[in-house]
Amino acid sequence: MSSDEQREHAAETAGTESGVDTAGSGAGAGTTSRSSADSDAHTTTSAATGAEAPLVSVQNLEKYFWENDSLLDRLLGGEPVAVRAVDGVSFDIYEGETLGLVGESGCGKSTTGETLLRLQEPTGGRVEFGGENVYEMDNGAVTDFRQSAQVVFQDPFSSLDPRMTIGDIVQQPLDIHDVGTTDERRARVRDLLERVGLSTDQLDRYPHEFSGGQRQRIGIARALALEPEFLVLDEPTSALDVSVQAQVLNLLEDLQDEFDLTYLLISHDLSVIRHICDRVAVMYLGEIVEIGPVEELFDDPKHPYTKALLESVPRATTEERERDRETLAGDVPSPRDPPSGCRFRTRCPMVIPPEDLQIEQETFREIMTARERIENRDISLETVGGEQIEFEDGSVPSADVPAFVDLLHERLFDEPLPGRHREVVDEALAELADSDWEAAESTLRMEYESVCERENPGLGEGAHPVACHLYGEAGTGENAIDPDTWS
Amino acid sequence: MISDRLKSSLKREFDQSLMAKLGLSIALVIILVATFAPILATHHPGQTGHFDEEGSSYPPIGFDYQTHAWEDGDDGRERIPHTVQPTSEHVLGTNNLGQDVYSRMLFGARTSLLVGLIGTGLAAAFGVPFGLVAGYFGGRTDDSMMRVADIMLAFPSLVLAIALIGVFGRSVQYIPDPIVMAGFAEGMPEYAVLPGTVTLVVALVNWVWFARVARGEALAIRNEEYVKAARSLGASNWTVLRKHVLPNSLTPIIVLATIQVAAIILLESSLSYLGFSGTTLSWGYEISQGQDYLRTAWWISTIPGVAIVLAVISINLLGDWLRDALDPNIEGEGGV
Structure with missing residues (x-):
């Protein structure tokens, strides 16, 4: 600076x-x-x-x-x-x-x-x-x-x-640094206690x-x-x-x-x-x-x-009752293994989609969350098919793959994804039918990798710096949301 | 350092607990007896040759011998005790050397208490700073220091003690007895005997317990915010250890010290039973003296045995009382 x-x-x-x-x-x-x-x-x-x-x-x-x-x-x-x-x-x-x-x-x-x-x-x-x-x-x-x-x-x-008594506690710094005589220290302790609003006859408590x-x-x-x-x-x-x-x-x-x-x-x-x-x-x-x-x-x-x-701060107004508070989804990631790029991206509602992608932010957020779960191996594939689909040795019989993909899709997304995104995602989910996590990961990454996960934005300079890609070069792309429109 | 709260807690726990009263009374009796042994004793503890007219040891008051002939007509006749009341100048009888058992018990109490208290003091003096330093600094310091302690613990304490006595040899210190010196007790031994090697050895065997307890306390206390506060004030590690860590870890250490006195008395008795003590004026040694005569003169071993049991139990009861009174988390059992 x-x-x-x-x-x-x-x-x-x-x-x-x-x-x-x-x-x-x-x-x-x-x-x-x-x-x-x-x-x-x-x-x-x-x-x-x-x-x-x-x-x-x-x-x-x-x-x-x-x-x-x-x-x-x-x-x-x-x-x-x-x-x-x-x-x-x-x-x-x-x-x-x-x-x-x-x-x-x-x-x-x-x-x-x-x-x-x-x-x-x-x-x-x-x-x-x-x-x-x-x-x-x-x-x-x-x-x-x-x-x-x-x-x-x-x-x-x-x-x-x-x-230790209160007097000894307040006097301790003076003792450690050898400030003044004993009497001076005592007087200083009294001053200090009075200054913070305590009575000096409590010194020995x-x-x-x-x-x-x-x-x-x-x-x-x-x-x-x-x-x-x-x-x-x-x-x-x-x-x-x-x-x-x-x-x-x-x-x-x-x-x-x-x-x-x-x-x-x-x-x-x-x-x-x-x-x-x-x-x-x-x-x-x-x-x-x-x-x-x-x-x-x-x-x-x-x-x-x-x-x-x-x-997330509750406000003391009557409108508060009506307000739909947008709380953050998910937990704070572990500091043992922080997310790549921007650390907030796993919970961020404004992740920037790749330049050439046509996608709603909500859809993108859902795909990001699903990707996160796949990267963490946080889906139990055995239970997806329930009774109908057999899941043995980490894979599903090829005849059942489409049904498996549909069920998994249903589990990961509230609403079915629109158009092309459904195709890409289902392609990745089909790879999961063989427990091929890496392939599913890379399929999705190819299509959906965001600048937010590639680069840590870094805190800029000036009087009000902010560490977010929305305010950098990436934020000027047409896919980035104007941060001011979100509330 | 002893706050009013602590005093009232000690008193409340004492009033509620019969065991605490029992423990304290017995312990006080033992301490008084050990202190005034030369005045209370009836005979010089070392003086031999007190036998009855048949050349046998005197039995305690309330017991006498009965002559018993074996049924197969063997001419070997044996005298075994039965209960007839004689009057005797030997309250608890005499031992196989004709020494007055009562007087020996009194002087034996001195040995036990001296070794117990001094041994515990030495063990604490070494173990507590050791543990506090290990726990306070933590990390590598802690690891290496506590490995040393673990190695100490890996040896059976009696074997370790005997090995150490083997290394140091048996030495005995003579402490002038002020009561005899002042002329209050004519004809009593002028010196109290402290088996120095044994005292040192029991401390060397038992310091580990102090180190472990002190370390545990220091580990917890070093993360307290008042320790951080002291460090942010610029207090040196030495100051923090002395002013904050030590005072706040004293409670469990005091309880441990009480129980350790009992453990050390027991260890001293074992050592002197095995003949490693260096003094013959010891309860454990008395037990070993009488073990060949258990059938005919049972009192020679039994009476010192009872003394050891009473001492150890009473000190443990004191320890329980202190623990209950000092630890707010343990509800007292109430009156027994």
Whole structure:
């Protein structure tokens, strides 16, 4: 990203920031809207510092976990399997802003957060904090980094050591970094507890004597003890009651203004993201598919996955009853064996058909799903024919093949496919009558292979990049759907 | 470290459980007896030659000999005990060497407890850090460290102990007895005897159990978010181990230590029964002394046997009580 683009981006961030009040979008019952004074404060911070280099710059970060990788597995000749929790993620976080990281459970959000804080060692890529590579720091630099980058965890019940008093917990960072005298540390702990809204006479209590919201405040006080510049908030409210969520979010916003904090907010809750973030990055299966300013992304989502994600949020209006929510079909694929090309293509409602093919999107989607099942060997051929058709040694008697194909066709498709597509598909299904999976696969691939499965679209550049072929060259072909027409 | 919650849980479990009360009372008696052995003893434990007028060992109070002639008219006459009440200065009789059994039981309790407690302490001192390090660091470190532990476990403990004693030789430490030194007990031995090699060996045999339990706890605790939080604060591995992993893994280790005291007392008794102990003032050694006289002077073996059983059972009952009180997941059995 050139410095010009950064400036432009910062201006845009600031622009959306001072704009429409975002809180009305349903950030929870007790949420109060962000005051305009807050917004102004944000605007000045972002504008003043935005021209500089980003505070945190994540470049191609990778974190794979290896399965079957023990000594014994290796002796027995097992191949280690990579679980690609985070697979080439890049984004920048500018001073004073809040970047949201949103995605389904298991898409690698939390791993990204932990890896960029170097709580886990990455498999590849780099993270720069204030211009310095976090993974190449020597011990002294790491100590400084630990002071300036902190984390608030999701579960307020396991993030506090049950055998330490509240006072000890909040004082621990000061002890570790040897800040001030004992008396100064105690005074600082009192200040911090008061600042997050707890009473100082609870210093000697144990965590189990507090409620979830109070414990999360203790966790925040601990994270703030060393006066960090940057906080990773790893689902800080998802374990809390809705009313308490709003209190904690408001506290986090107030603290951001007071201490000039930069946040990375990890969440699967879109209303939380919309309430507190300046920019949002959407993650799917270890990759970022779209990054944009929060208003732009919510009002005009580009990536089909972002659209589906926003679509899935229930809205508090009476029209809601009538609305037919288009939820995503299928499950998230396994990160052990992610789909080729675009990772979302197995569930995408807007897969781009080949240039020369005449086909409705719905039909194409059905064929894609059937192809997916064939590639995964996910059809039990024995049961297709039922009682009538014999299925022995992996094949059907040649006389019964047409009947077998019809039954299989019926099973895979709700409606029979129109015209030529039926011919092509049935040709492939006939090959399945001999259990020739590879032949069926290649027959279908020849005809229906989409650009979405050949190439990973990659995240572009600019203020609102999106990783989708619909916005690249392939999206200009006549077969591609205009993404704006879909809802 | 001991919270109010823990105290109340210990008390509730204690009130509910007859077994806990029984275990604690017996254990307290044994501890008191072992501590004040020189005062409570009636005779010097090593003093031999206490025989009755016929040259036989004295039976315990409540028992006496009966002369029994074999029916085939053999002139070999044998004295076997029957129940007539004599008065005797030897409460539990005397053994084959004419030593006072009661006094030897008291001093034997010292040996058992010393070996049990010091041995457990040594085993824990080595096994707990070993297991915590293996579990906390995981991966290759864990694999290689626990293989060492598995190899230790593969040997039968008694065979391993005997082999180790063979390597180290038998040494005995003499610890000055403050009670005798202060002049409260005239004519009693001035030194308590600690079979040093045996203590070391039982620790070497049993540290593995501490290592395994500590490793399991550390494996679970290292994934807790408070450990991640501490690391994100910049805490070193040493700090995390000391401040978070150790305190949070103590509960099962304490329960294990209690039960290990009993196991080690048993192992020490086996070793001294087999004659590897280095001291003769031991319950296990007493059993071996009396085994040739079981038919005629049963008390020489039986009484130390009962002592071992009582000690082991009472300590195990204590262990059960601690486990029930410390583990919220196990419902106490209630009153028995």
